[in-house]
Amino acid sequence: MNKRGNGPSWKERTRKGAGESWQKASRFARRARLSTAVFGAVIAATAIAFIAHMVLQWVLPHGGDPIQPKDLTQFSLTIVAGIGGVVALVVAYRRQGGIEQSRFVERFGAAASQLGHSDVAVRMAGVYAMAGVADETVAHERQQCVDVLCGYLRLPYSPELGSNHQAELQRKVPAREGEESTRRYLYRQNDKEVRQTIIRVIKSHLQRDVRESWSPCAFDFRGAVLEDANFDRAIFVGYPTTFDRAMFIGAETSFHAAKLNAVSFKGTRFSATETSFDVAGFSSSSSFEGAVFSGAKTSFQGAFSTHHHEVTFEGAMFLGTETSFCEAEFVSPTNFRGCNFGEGRVDFSWPRQWVPGAARFDWDERLPAEERKPRPGNVLPPAPEWPPKRHPKAPPPVTGHSYFLEEGEEFVRAFVVRRGMRKPKRVPK
Structure with a gap:
């Protein structure tokens, strides 16, 4: 994203543009007509042969005897053979590309057909x-494959029927003249396990150092029930990745130590x-x-934003019994204007960093008096201690970007100072 948060940054646009250009060139080469490709290969081979002939004529020593016709014919036949070899290579490359494309279409279609099967094991x-x-x-x-998996999660889903073995429901309803009609309802049997398998597969491909990473892909979970x-x-770095209007249900939803790049x-x-x-x-x-956020407990403890980009909670509702932003970092702009903090405990105590003006609330003193609202009593720390004081063991403020370091199963924070790019140091606990 750019500094104003209006879209991808220059580096992201350049990298994405280069990738798209290479993909377009590859698709054009695969889809070009064989005759066009062969003609281009003949032209290229002829040009190379002509250049080689001129170079050899200039490099080889000149004798008193002229070049014999026999030698000239032999040289011409060599050129023709070379051109034929180039054409054969082009044809073989196109044939191989067609075979690979056909194989992808076949395997993709077979997998999609399995996902639409009524049996849970097949799905x-x-x-x-x-x-x-x-x-x-x-x-x-x-x-395309990622889009299909995300599309499955966007299909209508009923949690009450997600884990049962029911595949069909027949219900009789009254019709005209005292008659009855039967309505049949078909369900995807045990769909909960299939959907959670999709989530596990996606998660496993978004981890650090995974062999085949899907992190650059875009993920569309709009309206999905998860x-x-x-x-x-x-690690979500693809653009765009959206969970707009999705519904997270169940016992626990977790994005612990996740890296979210422009996720909505x-x-x-x-x-x-x-x-x-x-x-x-x-x-x-x-x-x-x-x-x-209507669950009993919501936690953003230790969360942070890098590169000074905005994270907005404008108009969000925190309706649970406990919401925690303890030990979070408020360095980048964070917008809490228009939030409904409900009646449960909402705690902002002991932030790792608290830059004045970074976190914006409806009760900020810099707002005009007519726009300012009283701070809810359930938002901590209480009024005498607001704004929150920085955590006593937090690292000193630095100028630079935040990075992840991994050690075993834990993620620790490190900072790199722009000037001199010092080696990152571990944050004291």
Whole structure:
């Protein structure tokens, strides 16, 4: 994202543009007519042969005897043979490309057919088959596979029927003249396990140092119902990635230590009993605008945003019994204007960093008196201690970017100072 948070940064646009240009060139080469490709190969081979002839004529020593016709004919035949070899290579390359494309279409279609099967075991096999197809492809084809898996999660889902063995329901309803008609309702049997398998497969491909990473892909979870979703340590760097209007339900929703790059949660409902964004990093502008946190416990403990991009909770609702932003960093702009903090405990105590003016609330003193609202009593720390004091063991403020370091199962924070780019140091606990 750029500094104003209006879109991808120059580096992201350049990298994305270069990748798209290479993909377009590759697709053009695969789709070009064979006659065009052969003609181009003949022209290229002729040009190379002509240049080689001129170079040899200039380099080889000149004798008193002229070149014999026999030698000239032999040289011409060599050129023709070379051109024929180039044409054969082009034809073989095109044939191989067509075989690979046909193989992708065949495997992709088979996996998609399995995902649409009525039997739960076949659908689960389809999830792994689609993941296998994605792992053996790149760029555009991989994105297609990811889109299919995300599309499955966007299908209508009823949590009450997600884990039962019911496949069909017949219900008799009254019709005209005292008659009855039968309505049949078909369900995807045990769909909860299939959906959670998709989430586990996606999560496993978003981890650090995974063999085939899907992190550069875009993920569209708009309107999806995600039950017990676990995206711990997932790295979302594809653009755009959106959970807009999605619904998180179940016992726990977790984005612990996840890296979220310009991820959108606009209008999302977090209804799971516990929702965790602990130690999550927002590396570009992200939005929770209009999100509803209705679960009992919501935690953003230790969360932070890098590169001074904005994270907005404008209009969000925190309706649970406990919401924690303890030990979070408020260095980048964080917008809490228009939030409904409900009646439960909302704690901002002991931030790691608290830059004045970074976190914006409806009770900020810099607001005009007519726009300012009283601070709710359930928002901590209490009035005498507001704004919150920095954690006594927090590292000193630095100028630079924040990075992840991994050690075992834990993620620790490190800072790199722009001037001199010092080696990162561990944050004292």
